[in-house]
Amino acid sequence: MIGSADAPAGMVSCPHGARTPIRATRGMRARLCWALLLLLATALGAQPAPSFEEPLVARGALSPTMAARLTPVPLTGLAARLFAEAAPLPDGRLGWPMLPAPIRIAGESSPALVLLRLQTEPDAAARAALLAAASDEALAQMVAQAPLDRPRHPDIVPGDSARNVRVLDELLDELITRRGQAYYSELLTGFAARLRVADWLRRRGDRKCVGVYEELLVEWGQRPGWCEPLYRLGLWYSEQGETDEAVATWERGDEYSTDHGAHFLMYAMREAQSGGLVAQADELLAQVLAAGEQAEDVWLQALARVALIQRAEGPTATEQAVAWADEAHRPWRGAVTPAARYIVRLALAGSYLYQGHDFDTSIEGLTRCLAELEAMTPELTAELRGEGLGLAFEDAAHYREHLRLWSRGPIRPATALPRWREGADGDWTTEWRLLLWRPAALEVSCTVPDVRVELEALPSEGGGVGQAIVRLHAMPSANVVAPGEGHLVVTCPAWPGHVLDETVRAPGPAR
Amino acid sequence: MQRHTAPDVTSVEAITFIDQTLWRVGGAEGKLPFGRRAAAQTANLLYQVWGHHIIARYELGPGGRPQEALRRVEGVMAEVGERLPEWWYFTAALHADRLEALGALERGAEALSAAGEVIERYPRVLTNFDFLRTLTLVARGAGDGARELAALAQWYALGDFNEQALREQTERIGEALLRLEGPGAALAFAKSQEDASAANPLRAAPRLAAGDPAVVQAALGDPLPDEQRTPQLLVYLWAQQWPEALAFCRDELRRAGDNLEWQANAVAWVARLFKAHDLNVLRANQWLDYQRSGEGENPLPALVAELAGEGGP
Numbered sequence: 161m162i163g164s165a166d167a168p169a170g171m172v173s174c175p176h177g178a179r180t181p182i183r184a185t186r187g188m189r190a191r192l193c194w195a196l197l198l199l200l201a202t203a204l205g206a207q208p209a210p211s212f213e214e215p216l217v218a219r220g221a222l223s224p225t226m227a228a229r230l231t232p233v234p235l236t237g238l239a240a241r242l243f244a245e246a247a248p249l250p251d252g253r254l255g256w257p258m259l260p261a262p263i264r265i266a267g268e269s270s271p272a273l274v275l276l277r278l279q280t281e282p283d284a285a286a287r288a289a290l291l292a293a294a295s296d297e298a299l300a301q302m303v304a305q306a307p308l309d310r311p312r313h314p315d316i317v318p319g320d321s322a323r324n325v326r327v328l329d330e331l332l333d334e335l336i337t338r339r340g341q342a343y344y345s346e347l348l349t350g351f352a353a354r355l356r357v358a359d360w361l362r363r364r365g366d367r368k369c370v371g372v373y374e375e376l377l378v379e380w381g382q383r384p385g386w387c388e389p390l391y392r393l394g395l396w397y398s399e400q401g402e403t404d405e406a407v408a409t410w411e412r413g414d415e416y417s418t419d420h421g422a423h424f425l426m427y428a429m430r431e432a433q434s435g436g437l438v439a440q441a442d443e444l445l446a447q448v449l450a451a452g453e454q455a456e457d458v459w460l461q462a463l464a465r466v467a468l469i470q471r472a473e474g475p476t477a478t479e480q481a482v483a484w485a486d487e488a489h490r491p492w493r494g495a496v497t498p499a500a501r502y503i504v505r506l507a508l509a510g511s512y513l514y515q516g517h518d519f520d521t522s523i524e525g526l527t528r529c530l531a532e533l534e535a536m537t538p539e540l541t542a543e544l545r546g547e548g549l550g551l552a553f554e555d556a557a558h559y560r561e562h563l564r565l566w567s568r569g570p571i572r573p574a575t576a577l578p579r580w581r582e583g584a585d586g587d588w589t590t591e592w593r594l595l596l597w598r599p600a601a602l603e604v605s606c607t608v609p610d611v612r613v614e615l616e617a618l619p620s621e622g623g624g625v626g627q628a629i630v631r632l633h634a635m636p637s638a639n640v641v642a643p644g645e646g647h648l649v650v651t652c653p654a655w656p657g658h659v660l661d662e663t664v665r666a667p668g669p670a671r
Numbered sequence: 672m673q674r675h676t677a678p679d680v681t682s683v684e685a686i687t688f689i690d691q692t693l694w695r696v697g698g699a700e701g702k703l704p705f706g707r708r709a710a711a712q713t714a715n716l717l718y719q720v721w722g723h724h725i726i727a728r729y730e731l732g733p734g735g736r737p738q739e740a741l742r743r744v745e746g747v748m749a750e751v752g753e754r755l756p757e758w759w760y761f762t763a764a765l766h767a768d769r770l771e772a773l774g775a776l777e778r779g780a781e782a783l784s785a786a787g788e789v790i791e792r793y794p795r796v797l798t799n800f801d802f803l804r805t806l807t808l809v810a811r812g813a814g815d816g817a818r819e820l821a822a823l824a825q826w827y828a829l830g831d832f833n834e835q836a837l838r839e840q841t842e843r844i845g846e847a848l849l850r851l852e853g854p855g856a857a858l859a860f861a862k863s864q865e866d867a868s869a870a871n872p873l874r875a876a877p878r879l880a881a882g883d884p885a886v887v888q889a890a891l892g893d894p895l896p897d898e899q900r901t902p903q904l905l906v907y908l909w910a911q912q913w914p915e916a917l918a919f920c921r922d923e924l925r926r927a928g929d930n931l932e933w934q935a936n937a938v939a940w941v942a943r944l945f946k947a948h949d950l951n952v953l954r955a956n957q958w959l960d961y962q963r964s965g966e967g968e969n970p971l972p973a974l975v976a977e978l979a980g981e982g983g984p
Contacts, residue, residue: 210924210934212941213972215965219931222963226935230942230963232956233834235841239861242845243854276846282812322732 242273271301278302278327291334299335300347303356306331308388311395325363332360343368351379355388362396369396380416386423387416394427403435411444422451422460502536505529509559519570519597519655526563530556570597571650571660580634580667588634588667593618596626600654607646608666610634634667703729716751721761723747727768737775744769757890758898763789763796767805774805779813783822783881790882790909794890797905800830806879807843816851821879823847828947829905832939837952844873867953874950884910904940908947913978916944938962945974 210219222230274290281287291299309324335341336357341348343357354372361369373396376389390412397406410431413424429444445464452460509529512522533556565572574593582588596602599617606613611634618627630650650660706729709722723743730740744765755762766789773782786806789796796802803826810819827840841864849857856872863871887906891899900923907916920940927933938959945955954970961969 210927212921212924212938213969215969216931216934216938216962217965219934222935223932226932227963229935229939230959232959233832233837233952234956235837235864235952238841238845238864239858242842243849243858243861272842273846273849276842277850280808280811280843280846282814322735 242270242276271298271305274298275302275305275327278330279323287330291330294334296335296339296341296347299331299339300345300353303328303331303335303348304350304353306356308356309359311392328356328360329363332357336360343372351376355392358389359392362392362399365400367396369393377416382416382418384418384420386420387413390416390424391427394424394431398431403431403437406431407435407437407440407444422448422455425451426460426464502533505532505536506555506559509533510555513559513562519658522597523563523566526559530560530563566597569658569660570600570655571595571602571652571658573660573662577648577662577664580632582667586635588636590632590667592630592632594628594630594650594660596628596652597655599626600652602628602650602652604630604648604650606632606648606664608634608648608664609644609646610636611646611664611666613648632664636666716754717759717761720747720751720755720765724761724765724768727765727772731768731771731775737772740768741772741776744772757793758795760799763793763799763802766793766796767799767802770809771805774809774812777812779809779815782809783813783815783818787881787883791886791890794887794899794906795902797829797909798902800826800836803829806881811847816847817877818879819847820851820873820876824873824876824950825879825909827873827950829908832943832946832952832955848872864951865953867949867951871950878911882909884912904943908944911947913944913948913981916947917941917975917978920944941971945970948974 216222216226216230271294274294277290278287281290294302306328307324309321309328311321335347336343336345343361348354348357355376358369358372358376361372370393373389373393377387377393380387380389390409394406394409397403397409407428410424410428413428414421417424425444425448429441429448432438432441432444448460448464452464506529509526512525512529572595574595577592578590580588580590594602601617602615604613604615611632614631614633616629616631618629630648632648645663645665648662648664650662652658703725706722706725709718710726711722727740727743730736730743734740747765748769755765770782770786770789773779773785783806786809803822807819807822807826810822813819823840823844827837827844830836830840841861845857845861848860852872859870859872862869863873884906887910891903891906895903904916904919904923907913907919920937923940924934924937927937942955942959945958946952949955954974957967957970961967
């Protein structure tokens with residue numbers, strides 16, 4: 161290859177040039193040839209346009225990234241991998257001369273092929289037939305080759321984790337459960353096979369997996385990379401509800417991985433947190449954050465921030481979430497644009513509106529966010545203000561309308577107090593619908609003489625808004641000299657200091 | 672659909688960052704609650720849709736509830752589908768979720784028909800390796816051998832140019848040919864990947880009838896926006912419009928000017944053209960070798976001659 165250590169620069173002028181490798185010499189000639197052409201073109205005053213007829217390398221040195229991008233991918237050995245019986249012939253070639261004569265390719269002779277079929281065959285009976293036809297040795301090979309699942313890792317894309325579990329379970333059910341091979345069979349001696357056997361035991365709830373994982377850990381020792389046996393051993397304890405053991409297992413990350421120890425601490429922290437070991441979780445999280453900063457590991461810091469966010473609830477957590485989303489990608493993506501700041505702030509406003517349970521905090525936060533959004537608006541260029549942000553502006557307008565509606569308090573009447581209606585028995589009634597910031601229990605009182613008040617909670621509206629009906633029932637009595645006036649007072653213990661106080665006049669003709 | 676030329680890109684990046692971070696830490700206990708929180712809020716549309724996608728992925732995978740996943744993604748599409756940007760990864764991912772759910776519910780034929788509509792509306796999905804793989808699995812599940820081979824050929828033609836992708840594809844194709852057409856075809860395919868003179872049975876596979884090329888081309892936009900240039904290349908390859916694809920690669924090289932990195936991009940595009948046309952990587956590799964080293968024979972003139980012979984310009 162040109163420019164490689166085998167063909168150092170200056171080789172052409174070397175007195176021993178005749179002994180230089182042929183490839184290098186030819187390459188040099190080609191490069192010289194193109195250089196001369198370029199010189200000629202330059203001398204003639206023409207700016208040569210790039211052309212596919214001229215190799216890229218003649219136009220400049222390829223950066224490592226470019227070279228990697230343009231690396232050929234030799235595809236060899238497919239037949240040998242899939243159709244083992246067809247290869248090789250005595251002269252070393254694959255069995256091509258046989259074609260198109262019929263060739264028998266028995267599935268069981270090629271574990272890779274059967275494995276492919278097990279992965280893609282939708283029919284369970286067909287898969288069972290494939291398994292039944294395979295030898296013990298072939299099944300064991302497939303176990304070692306089958307892709308691992310990613311427990312507790314939902315896929316982003318149409319993924320294979322669930323499929324991988326199914327394939328491995330079917331293989332090991334066949335080999336161990338049906339055919340009676342021991343889980344420590346000598347057929348299953350490699351690291352990859354035993355890891356999969358241990359997983360199979362774990363999924364069946366069989367504690368024997370612990371011994372296998374521990375053996376694998378000894379074999380693994382300490383090295384760079386993600387230590388699968390340690391992760392999966394921790395999973396076993398976690399799945400069994402043995403929180404202390406799970407945490408202790410994942411705290412051993414540094415013993416087995418020279419570079420992923422802190423990532424295991426994350427799992428330990430999560431386990432401690434979900435198991436109610438709050439103090440331990442705090443301590444572990446502090447360790448992770450420190451490790452992430454020390455190693456300048458963006459991912460680790462991001463993971464720790466995710467954990468922090470997930471531990472909190474309500475608007476504070478959401479504020480942290482959007483702030484993190486805003487900040488965390490900085491190391492990757494450069495400065496945050498005004499559009500991003502606007503949208504992040506908008507998300508925060510939305511969280512105050514929809515997720516806040518404390519009315520005063522929510523209104524205060526919403527007011528502040530909307531003011532900040534207003535202040536940001538001039539920053540947005542005409543381009544950014546275009547269609548891309550149109551939806552965001554719509555949302556902001558929507559929030560402003562909500563703020564206007566709720567600014568009077570968390571209990572607001574849907575309408576003015578309706579007129580009294582006279583009943584057949586000389587009584588009077590009216591109903592008043594109230595909208596509540598959130599569904600909540602109300603307290604109501606009425607100071608108008610001879611008026612009884614009832615309260616009914618209604619199913620909440622969308623967006624978490626509560627509703628209630630206040631029913632007033634009046635039966636004017638002889639004791640009342642004249643229709644009176646009083647106050648209908650609605651309060652809610654959840655919102656102290658917020659009172660809906662409506663003046664109500666007692667019913668009567670023309671009222 | 673409304674085009675988004677200057678949208679909230681950074682918001683998208685932030686969500687992508689969250690997604691990838693959560694993917695790394697993983698965990699139903701980590702990602703799902705975040706997804707649920709995102710799905711429950713409405714202040715940030717993209718964050719909301721991402722959340723529904725995460726939940727749908729869980730329902731399709733470990734949850735084993737494709738019906739729920741289908742109900743969810745169809746609900747999201749009905750509610751906010753019109754507002755989703757064409758260029759957003761998770762727009763395509765949501766549609767892929769739907770196709771996968773249909774496939775899991777033994778509605779594979781319906782899924783393949785729906786795939787055409789998705790491609791017509793979001794041509795960018797043709798750049799998505801996972802989306803194209805999903806079509807092969809849906810066809811496999813539907814028990815339609817001809818369409819399965821067509822989907823596999825499409826996946827091979829359009830998929831990424833790297834060893835991991837190509838190994839997965841060629842193994843799947845070898846298995847499918849053996850199952851559907853017998854050992855002769857399977858071995859011939861394997862041979863064709865190493866020997867240019869061997870007939871490649873995959874080239875006889877019909878083009879997957881999913882999506883109208885004219886509609887797809889129109890969806891890219893006219894004039895073609897810069898961000899649609901890679902999808903445009905893939906659309907030419909998908910429609911098997913080889914002369915147009917080559918002319919487009921040349922245009923990319925012209926646009927590159929003195930920028931060597933950009934020129935390398937155009938060179939890589941031609942390699943993908945070779946792969947899609949030949950359904951092997953022999954000439955593509957030869958092309959890359961030539962461009963990297965200046966040695967060997969440039970296979971492009973031969974392709975140009977072939978295309979001329981096939982009726983191209």
